[in-house]
Amino acid sequence: MNAESRNKDYSKANRIKIHQPDANKADSFKPSNHIYVRAVDGLWSSVRRRMGWITMLFFLLLPWIPWGERQAVWFNLGEQKFHVFGLTIWPQDLTLLAAVFMIAAFALFFVTTYLGRVWCGYTCPQTVWTFIFIWFEEKIEGARNKRIKLDQMPWNFDKLWRKTAKHTAWLLISLLTAMTFVSYFVPSREVYLDVFTLQASGGIYFWVSLFTFATYGNAGWMREIMCIHMCPYARFQAAMFDKNTYIVGYDPKRGETRGPRSRKVDHKALGLGDCIDCDLCVQVCPTGIDIRNGLQYECINCGACIDACDNTMERMGYPKGLISYTTENKLEDVKEKVLRPKLVGYGVVLTAMILLFIYASATIAPIRMDIIRDRNQLYRENNQGLIENTYTIKILNKTEALHEYALSVEGLSNYEWYGAKTVTVKAGEVLTLPISVAVDPADLTRTVTNIDIKVATTIDGEVVEVKQESRFFAP
Template sequence: MDPQKKPAAAQRIKVKTADPTPVDRFNPRNRIYVRKTDGVWTQVRRRMGWIMMALFLCLPWLPWGERQAVLFDLAERKFHVFALTVWPQDLILLAFLFMMAAFALFFFTTFLGRVWCGYMCPQSVWTFIFIWFEERIEGARNKRMKLDQAPWSWNKVWRKTAKHSAWLLISLITSLTFISFFYPARELYLDFFTGQASAGIYFWGAFFTFATYGNAGWMREIMCLHMCPYARFQSVMFDQDTYIVGYDGARGEMRGPRGRKQDPKALGLGDCIDCSLCVQVCPTGIDIRNGLQYECINCGACIDACDDVMVKMNYSKGLISYTTERQLAGGRSRVGRPKLVGYGLALTGIFAAFLYMLMTLAPVQIDILRDRNQLFRENRDGLIENVYTLKILNKTERTQQFILTVEGLPEHHWLGQQQVQVTAGEIFTLPISVAVDPYLLEQAMTDIVFVLKSEDGLLNANADSRFISKI
């Protein structure tokens, strides 16, 4: 083996033990008090959170004709997304959607780490919203810590009551909004608050309310650290060129306090003043200076806090930044690496297939089933007769009149209904027979096409089949 070449295992990111002292994160006394910070990445995360929340809250109220624009009607087994209506027969689209989500997860995690967790994950978005209300009612980090340690008083009672009431209100709105994607929003709110809703609506309303209240209000980082599977398998997708929140140890060490006018080099110190603000603003409570840790959700809060300190100390920004392990080691990151390109090509291919299927989604569909008991039969008139069962699916929003014909057979006779009425969403089953004079057939098996057309001529569908004779 060439001593200049390192084995594949040596190229992996080394695992670092951040803190050998176990911390019971389930103990309320060890709860994390997140300090408020401001900066570029905090503003980006906050604005994205509000945009996601606005979309979530407003989508069920957008009208589309006589219904709401987005409605997943489980009772009627159809999903409405603006002009598109997806039926159970089209659920292959859902499979492609899941595959797209999976490969998008692989691609963006390999490229940008846990950026989904920090900026768009509902758990993070709702947690930051709950923290925002907590700061407005109970005060800044130090005030919240003192309030929790103080004995019960009127000040503590009303602040705690107001905070938890706000949390429950947000949770209830979240719950009803989520249910509104599956039940018409206008009917839901009217029935819910007038006591006319079903027991199922009240059950799921209570369930999602307390789930949101518990996850974003109490469990918070516990969900990210101990319950979310993404946090566990993300390391499989990381490599030395994955963009992570990283601390430049070569520049920051040795860390220690000093005055603004003191020269850190003369004191034998690096740029880190050991203020611990990066730890105080972290929603999962880790110290990013200990290296890459699976608990980091790439939210960038510690970057904003550190940059603010660097500006005050007249140092250069970027002691903590979005970087890669290769850059931290003094190398140059590679973007176009095979794994990332492979994920990107797979994601593009799946998206193209999904888009094609979406664009070719037919509003009507016809399936043909041949009689399996008898390939053909000769009737009393001496004609060769084949029996078929036609299944017509009307995926439009109204009742349609359809006319049926068959192409590919000379001078054939259609035995059965040739004009049918199919209601919206109905699968209409129609048994028919097609008969032909055997002297007009040139071969034992003839390819034919069943043609379905609406009465107004706007809708049509075809289905291939075969006509079998005794030749």
């Protein structure tokens, strides 16, 4: 079999297969086998580090941004209010929260269909925290080969202090992560002050401890196990991929047949491809796969193998791009298609969801009113001979200030109102108000009359009113 046909068969066979480890190598996917990730510098590693810094700082600093008398982002579960800067989401508005999750889901589908698993490689918290932990591991225990030797050597003082320092650093990062996460639900100043002064509640200590050890375990010990065996996204990504999706791919037409050689020899004359079989692409991979085996669900598209291979190609004097962000069609010399039905569909739905969310957020009413009719009696005739209906009105003040509300009825003429017509409701409170409406029978032309009960107030100089439909029953 010539090299061209062998490369063609190789590409076809490996287009969708999963990784099959070499029988002579240890199975890197067993939880008992530790992956020693080699450090690498390059374009995509630099992009990933900067994205990691951005997402990490965003996560750490967001709870500390003030907004009036509270923090800007605060999920107040006790009062059932979600504060996101100037927007307050109540339980009655949780459809907005559902919309946020739907937008996030379709954004993930859209980006994955077009660019592959870039979320996993650049912004997933598991990836960000794992690389942070690996950075501390390298600084304390040394480069990859030194870490392997350190784990193989017997315990001595040098090994003891390095391991202690590493795990201490991991635990401190995990503690900071846990306290920051809890700060989204409990005011951040209270969390840090109460925890360190031993004044926090048992619930806060429980959640801080739980998330500390979860972060320590996930980013320190489990790492690629989370991505390969536990994360569902790795499993259903194939439903979003097509042959035009950007993946990290190895070009077998250039690379095969692989093998070591001197930089001074003509490798083409020896029948060798550009791949020198240095295995650096495997050593820098955080999930321990060999990208040369084709498309694999374990690949998180972090681009570390691209940087390692480009550095090798530069040292050898070969063109870069043996491993690159590419598509299956490009690898097979088939014309690529950017616009395809699945990508357009995801984009249309995502755009529609974003527009609907913006409209719904901008039109949230600062007043919520519910009307409950008296279920025990449709109507009664009072002492004045009027037909009277009883209602219970619940008014929710969804603003951050006290307001006065005026109540009225539309749809009835010459009615009598029994109960308060003007009430004051504090910020975030629900007022329950029983009222009765009475009408002279001579003014009623039907047994059931549709009415609107209206609540109006003035907010920032603008009159805001809410109407709720109900029924007035008569003999």
